[in-house]
Amino acid sequence: MHKRRPISWLIPWIKNSSKVVASGDEYAVKIFNQYQKQQMPSFQLSDAEITSIISYVAAESDKPATAAAGGVTAENAGKVDGADGGAAAGAGTGNSTIDILLIVLVVVLLVLVVTLVIIANIMKDVLRGRKDLDGRDVEQLEQRFDFSKIYKSPVVRGLALGLFVLVVLYESVQGVMAIGLAQGYQPTQPIAFSHKLHAGENQINCSYCHTSVYKSKSANIPSANICMNCHSQIKTESPEIKKIYRAIERKQPIQWVRIHNLPDLAYFNHSQHTQVGGIECQTCHGPIQNMEVVYQYSPLTMGWCINCHRETPSTRRATATTTTS
Ligand code: HEC
Ligand code: HEC
Ligand code: HEC
Ligand code: HEC
Structure with missing residues (x-):
């Protein structure tokens, strides 16, 4: 996070992310869309506090152990092969459960605190009714519960800061991991249609059914x-x-349940790859002719697209540059 954006950008972002998005900042709009338009809560922190949190995160992620977890770039994720897909998808379902558990935990804690305050007040009222208290007890009883004391306590502030850093770290690791999550996705379809039976054993051409795959941007079902x-x-x-x-x-x-789904901002065109590029369906979709149920074979990350473009010399792109120069 701290490496991708300067502090001058991060401070208004952490304070009020929706304001930055509304201002039309290109990067902000991009990540806002990338994370399914989820709003980040605004944090009531001073500039100095934010700066120190960021330098803390920077120091932490430069340590080797955390760097390994946080350093999974899109390109590394793109190298994950099909075999790891199932595990990655498994982690995906686990993540939402963790999110729900966290929310439940916070709600339970809040309810507990409120109940405790109510109980304390009831007990005070009961004690006030008693006549046999001496001076010191009465003094303690009448002492006002000072919220600002709690807020100003360095322990509480430290804990809040620690919690905030944990949440930020957790969310950024989540964000990085989410890039390759759909790999291995294999939903149950409404009809037990088998590509193994049709495209494999009966050797029906892919384009007999996916008629537009050589002609247009998307392959039809x-x-x-x-x-x-x-x-x-x-x-x-x-x-x-x-x-x-x-x-x-x-x-x-x-x-039919859709399996492959690129984020909206990626432009992918089938005919450009199958017709013009001459790439086999299996290069991207794996051994479909052996699949009883289709699953997402490739990670479909930006790193995956870019790696192949780097490795595959494009005749058309090459001639385009030579003719223009
Ligand atoms: C070009 C011919 C052809 C087309 C088109 C075709 N199928 Fe089939 N389908 C077959 C053949 C052949 C079998 C194997 C029959 C057998 O096992 O005797 C089969 C078997 C099946 C079975 C297994 C049935 C069973 O109970 O064993 C299902 C389900 C199925 N097809 C669904 C579909 C669906 C859905 C579509 C359209 C998306 C479709 N098929 C299109 C030829 C075709
Ligand atoms: C008989 C018709 C038929 C043939 C032949 C066929 N498919 Fe399909 N294909 C379907 C149907 C129906 C679906 C949707 C249900 C499913 O996902 O299994 C589908 C789904 C897919 C998907 C997943 C789409 C998504 O939701 O993201 C891919 C990829 C795919 N086919 C590739 C191929 C390839 C590659 C071949 C040739 C090796 C092929 N298909 C041959 C009918 C066919
Ligand atoms: C260069 C990689 C690549 C090749 C080659 C390729 N596909 Fe795809 N395919 C994709 C990607 C990426 C998506 C997801 C597209 C999206 O979500 O917009 C996709 C999606 C699909 C879908 C779901 C419908 C859609 O268009 O989103 C079908 C069906 C499909 N491909 C069939 C095929 C068939 C059949 C072939 C071979 C004739 C083929 N693909 C070749 C990358 C490829
Ligand atoms: C397996 C290799 C491979 C993968 C994976 C792949 N591409 Fe390509 N792509 C090619 C080749 C080869 C061409 C050049 C076709 C030609 O000769 O013009 C191409 C061309 C393109 C073009 C046309 C513009 C240009 O530079 O010629 C776009 C846009 C594109 N790809 C986007 C994508 C996106 C987005 C993805 C990922 C979702 C992707 N590609 C994944 C091989 C790949």
């Missing part, structure tokens, strides 16, 4: 009518095939 080219004759009694008939009767498309 086939409509139920394409299934009917064969399944009006084949396996008509199968319960899975009957789901296709039902979708057609109800005039509703089959609700």
Whole structure:
């Protein structure tokens, strides 16, 4: 975090991130969109406090152990191979549970504090009713509970600062890890459609179903009518095939769960890669013809795109530069 942005940018950001986003700051808008438009809470801290937190984070992340955890760049993440995908996706589901647990913990703590204050007040009232207290007891009883004392206490301030640093560290590590999270994503589909059976054993061409993959930006998912080219004759009694008939009767498309999903700001074009670049589907999607259920094979990170562009000489890009010079 401290390496990506100067302190002069971080201070207004930490104080009120939505204000920076609203001001149209390019980087702020970018990360705001990248993190599903989640708003970061504003922090009531002085400039000096923020500066010291940042230098603390800087010192901490320069230590080897934390640097290893925080230093996973998009490019390193891009090198993660398919085998690690499952584990990464597993971590993804774990993260949201941790978030929920944290929220529950905070709520429970708040409820506890409020209950304690209420109980203390009730006990005071009870004690006030008693006649047999001596002078010192009464003095203690009437002592006002001073909130500013708690707020000013160095212990409490230290704890709050420590907690804040922990949250910032936790969130930034989360952010870095989230880049490759969808790799290995393999949702259950509404119909048990198998690429192994169709594209593998029966050798149906990918473009028989994904008709637009060589022609346009996106590859389409086939409509139920394409299934009917064969399944009006084949396996008509199968319960899975009957789901296709039902979708057609109800005039509703089959609700396939989308597996691959690039962030909106990345521009990816299939025909540019399959038709012009001549890249096999399997280079990016893995051995689809062996998959009973499709999963996301590649990390789809920026680092992944860039690595391949660096390694694959592009005839078109090369000629474009020579002809213009
Ligand atoms: C008989 C039709 C058919 C053939 C042939 C076929 N597919 Fe598919 N494909 C589908 C359907 C239906 C889905 C959506 C359900 C699913 O994900 O399994 C799909 C989904 C996919 C997805 C995931 C899309 C997403 O949601 O992100 C990829 C990638 C894919 N196919 C690649 C291929 C490749 C590569 C081939 C050739 C080796 C191929 N398909 C052959 C019908 C087909
Ligand atoms: C080009 C022909 C063709 C197309 C198009 C096609 N299939 Fe198939 N499908 C087959 C064949 C062949 C089988 C294997 C039948 C067998 O095992 O006897 C099959 C089997 C299946 C099965 C397994 C049925 C069972 O109970 O064993 C399902 C499910 C299925 N297809 C779904 C689909 C869906 C969904 C689509 C459209 C996205 C589709 N198919 C498109 C030829 C096709
Ligand atoms: C250079 C890598 C690359 C190649 C080669 C490639 N794909 Fe894709 N594919 C992607 C990416 C990236 C996405 C996600 C696109 C998005 O979310 O906008 C994707 C998504 C898809 C989808 C989901 C629908 C969509 O367009 O988002 C299908 C289906 C698909 N690919 C099929 C194919 C088939 C079939 C081939 C081969 C003819 C192929 N792809 C070749 C990278 C590739
Ligand atoms: C497996 C290799 C590979 C991967 C992965 C890949 N690309 Fe490409 N990409 C190519 C090649 C090769 C070309 C050049 C095609 C040509 O000859 O014009 C290309 C061309 C492009 C172009 C056309 C502009 C240009 O520089 O020629 C864009 C835009 C692009 N890729 C975006 C992406 C994005 C975004 C991703 C990641 C989601 C991605 N690519 C992933 C190989 C890849």
